[in-house]
Amino acid sequence: MGRYKNNAKAVHDLVRETEVHRDVYIDQEVFDLEMDHLFANTWIYVGHDSQIPNVGDYYGTTIGRQPVLMVRHSDGAVHVLYNRCPHKGTRITIDTCGNAGKFFRCPYHAWSFRTDGSLLAIPLRKGYENTGLDQSEAVKGIAHVKHMKNYRGFVFAKMSDSGPGFEDYFGESLSTIDNMVDRSPAGRLEIAGGVLRYMHNCNWKMLVENLTDTCHPMAAHEASAGTAIEVWKKMAPGANTKHPAVEIYAPFMSPYEFFEKMGIRIWRNGHGHTGVHHSIHSDYSAIPGYFDNMVAAYGETRAKAILDENRHNTSYFPNFTVKGPIQSIRLFKPLAPDKTLAESWTFRLVDAPDALLERTLTYNRLVNAPTSILGHDDLEMYERAQEGLHVDANPWVNIQRLYDPAELEQETAVINGTSEWQMRNQFRAWSKFMTLSM
Amino acid sequence: MAENTEIEVELKRSGLTFLVPPDKSILQVLIEEGIDPMYDCQRGECGICQVVVLEGVPDHRDHILSDDEHASNKVMQICVSRAKTPRLVLDL
Amino acid sequence: MSAPTDQDLIGFVVHEARLIDQHRFEEWLDLFAEDGHYWMPLEWGQTDPRLTTSLMYDDKVLLRIRIERLKGNRTFSQKPKSRCHHVLQTPQIETRDEAANQYVTWTPMHYVETRLDEQELYAAWATHTLTMVGGKLKIKLKRVDLVNCDAALRSIQLFM
Numbered sequence: 093m094g095r096y097k098n099n100a101k102a103v104h105d106l107v108r109e110t111e112v113h114r115d116v117y118i119d120q121e122v123f124d125l126e127m128d129h130l131f132a133n134t135w136i137y138v139g140h141d142s143q144i145p146n147v148g149d150y151y152g153t154t155i156g157r158q159p160v161l162m163v164r165h166s167d168g169a170v171h172v173l174y175n176r177c178p179h180k181g182t183r184i185t186i187d188t189c190g191n192a193g194k195f196f197r198c199p200y201h202a203w204s205f206r207t208d209g210s211l212l213a214i215p216l217r218k219g220y221e222n223t224g225l226d227q228s229e230a231v232k233g234i235a236h237v238k239h240m241k242n243y244r245g246f247v248f249a250k251m252s253d254s255g256p257g258f259e260d261y262f263g264e265s266l267s268t269i270d271n272m273v274d275r276s277p278a279g280r281l282e283i284a285g286g287v288l289r290y291m292h293n294c295n296w297k298m299l300v301e302n303l304t305d306t307c308h309p310m311a312a313h314e315a316s317a318g319t320a321i322e323v324w325k326k327m328a329p330g331a332n333t334k335h336p337a338v339e340i341y342a343p344f345m346s347p348y349e350f351f352e353k354m355g356i357r358i359w360r361n362g363h364g365h366t367g368v369h370h371s372i373h374s375d376y377s378a379i380p381g382y383f384d385n386m387v388a389a390y391g392e393t394r395a396k397a398i399l400d401e402n403r404h405n406t407s408y409f410p411n412f413t414v415k416g417p418i419q420s421i422r423l424f425k426p427l428a429p430d431k432t433l434a435e436s437w438t439f440r441l442v443d444a445p446d447a448l449l450e451r452t453l454t455y456n457r458l459v460n461a462p463t464s465i466l467g468h469d470d471l472e473m474y475e476r477a478q479e480g481l482h483v484d485a486n487p488w489v490n491i492q493r494l495y496d497p498a499e500l501e502q503e504t505a506v507i508n509g510t511s512e513w514q515m516r517n518q519f520r521a522w523s524k525f526m527t528l529s530m
Numbered sequence: 531m532a533e534n535t536e537i538e539v540e541l542k543r544s545g546l547t548f549l550v551p552p553d554k555s556i557l558q559v560l561i562e563e564g565i566d567p568m569y570d571c572q573r574g575e576c577g578i579c580q581v582v583v584l585e586g587v588p589d590h591r592d593h594i595l596s597d598d599e600h601a602s603n604k605v606m607q608i609c610v611s612r613a614k615t616p617r618l619v620l621d622l
Numbered sequence: 623m624s625a626p627t628d629q630d631l632i633g634f635v636v637h638e639a640r641l642i643d644q645h646r647f648e649e650w651l652d653l654f655a656e657d658g659h660y661w662m663p664l665e666w667g668q669t670d671p672r673l674t675t676s677l678m679y680d681d682k683v684l685l686r687i688r689i690e691r692l693k694g695n696r697t698f699s700q701k702p703k704s705r706c707h708h709v710l711q712t713p714q715i716e717t718r719d720e721a722a723n724q725y726v727t728w729t730p731m732h733y734v735e736t737r738l739d740e741q742e743l744y745a746a747w748a749t750h751t752l753t754m755v756g757g758k759l760k761i762k763l764k765r766v767d768l769v770n771c772d773a774a775l776r777s778i779q780l781f782m
Contacts, residue, residue: 204578433774465691
């Protein structure tokens with residue numbers, strides 16, 4: 093029996109108005125409680141339905157620590173199932189992703205299940221006659237994750253009955269997903285380019301907080317973005333155009349004022365985004381033909397409105413983030429208090445020019461790859477923090493910047509882009525969804 | 531095991547009728563005719579090709595059903611089992 | 623201009639790895655043709671660096687940025703600096719096309735990168751597409767295929 097299990101007050105006390113206790117990052121018991129409560133009571137991103145376009149297609153992933161699979165059933169609907177044979181526990185999917193055909197067949201004893209999880213057949217079934225099999229857990233088939241929602245292709249699931257429904261949970265924050273989908277002239281996205289998988293020896297929440305931490309780029313990324321600017325000055329003095337990599341890296345070195353003015357929007361339940369008025373994605377060069385495609389699809393006024401939205405990072409609490417203007421998403425998968433797998437996925441905007449996908453992939457490679465110099469800058473800071481938090485002299489992490497007690501009464505707001513309100517917003521949601529079912 | 535005889539198989543839901551010759555299984559014929567039935571082992575063991583029998587008496591040759599299930603003649607494994615009557619009507 | 627011998631090509635590939643291991647990055651960058659690229663695919667058997675993501679697809683500008691960054695006073699992820707170590711099999715000559723001035727070698731290798739107490743071992747194949755420029759061999763493309771290209775990787779900060 094530890095300090096936090098079945099002790100909602102102790103968990104609450106980890107989050108103060110302007111500080112959080114280090115145990116939220118380094119304590120195994122808190123991590124275990126996050127997996128049991130936080131990741132059960134909230135809507136977790138599972139995958140995109142373009143990963144499973146055909147009947148029988150499946151994709152295996154995790155929600156918190158739970159192995160799950162997303163599958164396209166024979167009626168075209170997407171199901172999210174626990175990736176476990178109800179017989180002996182074997183992972184049911186043969187490969188990471190693939191096509192099951194008309195049914196899953198467990199590789200161990202060949203029990204078979206329809207693609208909605210229901211039991212289809214058991215070999216030599218007569219051996220179960222009069223054994224009460226119909227009363228067993230096994231006969232129920234592959235268990236469903238209780239709640240799932242396919243929102244414009246984005247598949248989310250919630251494991252527990254506690255916590256709000258999908259629309260209530262995300263509310264207005266879905267406008268970021270809407271904007272990214274609307275950026276396709278056809279109104280459709282397709283996962284494309286491959287996934288970058290980068291292993292971080294730090295707590296998953298450090299990556300989440302970093303998304304709206306606008307006071308770090310000019311300091312932590314001087315090494316990468318600053319160097320990129322200097323090298324380009326020397327190699328192409330007075331050039332009118334920027335190297336594609338410099339165009340991506342340079343805005344990270346923008347002054348504090350730029351980030352102050354770009355703004356942050358706060359939503360309920362820990363969601364929020366940077367880049368209300370402009371962002372580091374605002375000044376990319378135009379992709380030939382793309383605007384014309386958009387005008388043809390939406391008309392000029394609507395096309396402009398869609399493309400004028402340049403949200404930087406939208407943080408979907410707890411561990412999912414969307415970059416609309418660059419068509420990429422990231423998922424921070426918690427593996428241990430000090431271990432996180434960062435997955436970075438990219439989309440093709442259906443009916444948009446290939447050059448747009450090319451820029452999306454270039455961005456992902458330059459910023460999110462295990463070989464990214466910008467990624468190296470960030471990871472170094474996370475891992476230094478993961479180590480430093482073991483100092484007993486000060487167990488508190490400060491998230492006080494631009495704090496105003498009045499914010500406790502306010503559910504949504506548009507604020508100064510260097511505020512740490514969004515971090516506080518996340519931790520208030522953290523506290524709420526951790527203790528909801530305690 | 532009885533000699534194989536030709537079977538007339540009617541699929542109730544699709545309204546199609548096929549003749550299954552002595553040297554082919556019901557499943558084989560349905561696959562060849564493009565019906566796309568579910569199946570796996572083709573040895574009467576896995577139970578995946580099992581269908582509900584609406585009319586006729588199956589000649590059970592599988593290893594999956596119990597004696598009671600065989601006697602009731604309500605379902606059959608079309609990969610190996612045949613018919614004791616010239617005609618079967620299946621719920622397909 | 624005389625064509626390189628097989629031994630010239632082998633010697634070039636071995637020397638190139640040595641320059642990396644010894645952190646002689648200026649000399650190393652000089653081995654690349656002006657339009658040369660360093661490519662590390664993300665996918666097994668990847669054919670396209672443009673519409674499929676790569677781990678690296680650096681031209682000389684990006685390689686220069688990486689090298690300058692390694693030297694920077696505020697490059698915190700290089701304090702202390704990473705070190706690396708190559709073990710190459712003898713490079714094999716894949717193709718020689720003197721008319722097109724293009725020579726391709728294939729080199730299985732093990733690469734170790736280390737920093738602080740962490741040491742990572744990578745297995746890879748390097749494919750060098752070389753060309754003669756002004757009497758010297760230059761790299762048009764160095765392609766590094768990791769055996770575990772699609773695994774969840776830790777930081778790779780130097781060059782394979």
